[in-house]
Structure formats: C-alpha cells, structure tokens
Amino acid sequence: MAGQEKNGIVIIGAGQAGAQAVMSLRAEGYEGPIRLIGEEAEPPYQRPPLSKKFLAGEIGFDRVELKPAEFYEQSGCELILGTRVTRIEREAHLVHTGDGRAIGYDKLLIATGSRVREINVPGFDLPGVHYLRTVGDVREVQTHFHAGAKLVVVGGGYIGLEVAAVAKKNGMDVTVLETADRVMARVVDPIVSHFYQRIHAEEGVKIRTGETVAGFEGKGKVESVVTGEGEKFPCDFVVVGVGILPNVELAQEAGLHVENGIVVDECTQTSDPDICAAGDCTNHPNGVYGRRLRLESVQNAIEQGKTAAACLTGKAKPYSQVPWFWSDQYDLKLQIAGLSTGYTQAVTRGDPDHARSFAVFYLKDGVLVAVDAVNRAPEFMMARQLIAKHAKLDPARLRDETINMKEIEKA
C-alpha cells in the first residue's frame, strides 16, 4: 500500500470545477501530486462567454481560459489534455484512458460536467446544425457569422436567447423556435418570459413559441428547419440549445450511486469514500432548501470544487449556499438568486411591460425563496442575503419602489 501514496489526487474533467479544485487543493496546503485529465484540447476555461463576448468575437481565448499555462506548472499539476477517461477501476484505484494508459490515484475527483442534449430528428447530422458547449463548437458557429446570414435557434433557454442576441447585434436574421408556450419556461415566471419576448421582438428577433422541430432539410447542408405543423423556416445555419445531460456514465459504470446526477453528500463525497464529485454532474443536498439539487452554474462548480478540495484532503467544509446565476442579453443583465420552485406568490417591483429593468420576487407562504432581477443589482444582492435567512417579507413593501431595498425587511 505504501507505494500508492505517491499517486496522489486525480481529477477527471478539466473544466470550471476541476480547475477550482486544483487551486483550492494547493490553498488547502496539499503538497502531493495532482493530475488533471480533460477530454478537450484546451486547458480549463469559462463557458459563460461562449454564448456572450467570446461568441461575439469581442474577446479571445486568452481572456476565457481560467488560468495561464504557467499556473499548472507552478502548482505542480500535471495537465493531461485531449484525453478521455474511459473507466474507473475502484478496487485497484486506477483510471483508464482512451489512449490505453492506466493512472493510479489515492483520491479521485469526478468533475465531468455535462453535455448537450441532442435532438434526434431527420437531418440532425446535416452540416450547419450546431450546438454550443465548447470552444470548438463556438469556432464552428463563428464560420457562419456574417451580417445578413439567416440563423434559426432551436430552444428558447438562456443559451439560445444569448446566441440570438449576439447574432442579432451582428446583423443576422434570427428566428427562435421554442416548444413551450413561452421562453425560459423551465426556470422563470411568465412575467420574466414575456418581458424577454417583448425585448427580443423590439430588437428584431422573431420568437415562435409552441413550435416543435420535426426535422432539418437541405442538400449537403442545412437549408431549412421544418416544424411539427409542417412549416419551413429557411436558414443558413442552426444553433440548438435544448438542455444538457450530466456526464454520469463513468460513475455509473464504476458502481457509484447515480440518480439524476452523481449522488454526493454536503462535502461532495460519493458512495465511495475515496471519490468525490463536483459541478454540473452532481446531485447534492442543499441546506437552504432542505432538498437535493442538480445545478448547472458557475457558482455551483466553483463552490463544490472548493468543498471537494477540502474533502479530498480530509477536511469537512460543507457546501450549502443560495444558488445564483446570471445571463446577459443585449444591455440586460438577468441575475437570479434562489430557486422559485413551489412558490405561492410572485411580486413584481418595477414595470416589466415598458421598462428595461425590474425584479420579480418569489414568496412561498410569505418567505422569500428566489428573485429574478433584470438590471437590478440592489434587488439581487439584497435577496441573496434575505433568502439565506428565510426572511418573511411584506409583498406590499417589495412592490413599493420608494422603499430602499436595505429597508425592505423592516415591518
């Protein structure tokens, strides 16, 4: 067993959570070997800009990568890129890679993130049909980015709408097809959906809700998107954003407990004491809400990366926070704190029908559980604190814009 000590910590997945774990492991004082194995060719980078400034060409990869190459050298972390882990052999404490290597570990972190959900309709493999998850995806999409080009976005979630906004700003003709009766239906109240539909319409993006995509057509490349009703939307290219699937297969095949994500405790430990998991791929308990969650956000990846680093070095730093998220479309910054699931009342502050800034508070039996804030930092920042302490708030005061957010809790 003594020889195994040298194996140190192996991290599968060189993304947001994996990179955070490297930084936090060294900050925790861990001095042993770290190996960070990633399937993509690039060192760890941030994904949010992929549907925002990086897609728009406003910033290059140097401003998207999380840390410069020297960081990994200085941290004594071996970066093994372009390499897929194909199997975890728990008894032998080994991970096997696609190129036939077997790498030993004392402790393992699974930070495999998620992948895009593909749509399986006729013509799905035609050139010009793209998804958006990686830098590689963006580079392909950018080959179609010319003023005047016709883009059909399939899916009216954050990513689809962010892509639509960037394409519109770059002079493209953009149509968004959404199956539900409103955009972002999975996460926000109809008030917010309708606000974004109005804004996109004003900016000249066509949003069609209640449209199911039945197929893609074209000779040698995609030329139109066909809906269930048989309507055809001509296009030069397509970006599909219909959700993600957590990358749990490695964990599952290794016999770890997997159920809507890799099941971990509040310290990110899996059902194997030598294996932790962090980021998009986990199903974890959240103390604020008293239930299990699977989240897709930078905050979750960072905080779980930190917690995992502690856990892997034998310390308990439980992760329990008010989830938060943001989305940039045009000049609008949407900041979301908390989870609105199960709310009993939505209270609006500001005028979403005419203005470009407002907030919606979600109350459950009077207690604040979430906020959606558009260009409203005070509401977002204050709500983060109030949600954490389960504040009971008066809807009339929340609605009253003459009351400063700092005073909102007073009776």
Place this chain on the structure above:
Amino acid sequence: MAKVTFIEHNGKEHTVEVADGLTLMEGATKNMVPGIDADCGGACACATCMVFVPEEWLAKLPAKEDMEETMLDFCEHSEANSRLSCQIKVTKELDGIRVTMPESQH
C-alpha cells in the same frame, strides 16, 4: 502596460505587470495573485473581485457605471473606496497603482 501592486489583507504585496486593455481583476487572476475570486469572470454579476483603492488613485479611475455602483452599495464588506476590479480597464495612467484586497470576497 502598468505596474500594479495588489496587497493582501495580511499585508503581503504582489507587484505585477498588466497589459493595456486587460482589467485589474485579470491582472490578479492571470498572475496567480490570491485574494480576488472573480467567480463570474468579469461579468459584474458576483462582486467577488472587490478591491480598496487609496484616495490618490480613486480620482484617476474611470467612473463607476450604475451596475458596479449598486452591486458595491449592497456588498457586505464594501467601503467608500471600494471598486470592482473587473470593471477597471488597465491603461498606462494606472502605472504604479496600489490596491488592497478584503479578507474574504464571500
């Protein structure tokens, strides 16, 4: 290019060279300066990139936009001389600037 000194809460100094056009925040994160988390990567969405700026430098910085102003106003540890370092573009006018970081960004 500007020389920027980041001072940790415990007094430890880090002096780095930052290229024009990058933000002060990037000057720290790209040079492995601890103390600036920058969770949102510069989107002015998280307020985990706060720095304290001495008076003589405050006036030389570009004015705060609304979003930065209000984020700071509601940030638990912010002071009158706080700025979000991701909102400050580095120019040669900032050569020699010294900023202090809070004990924790969370």
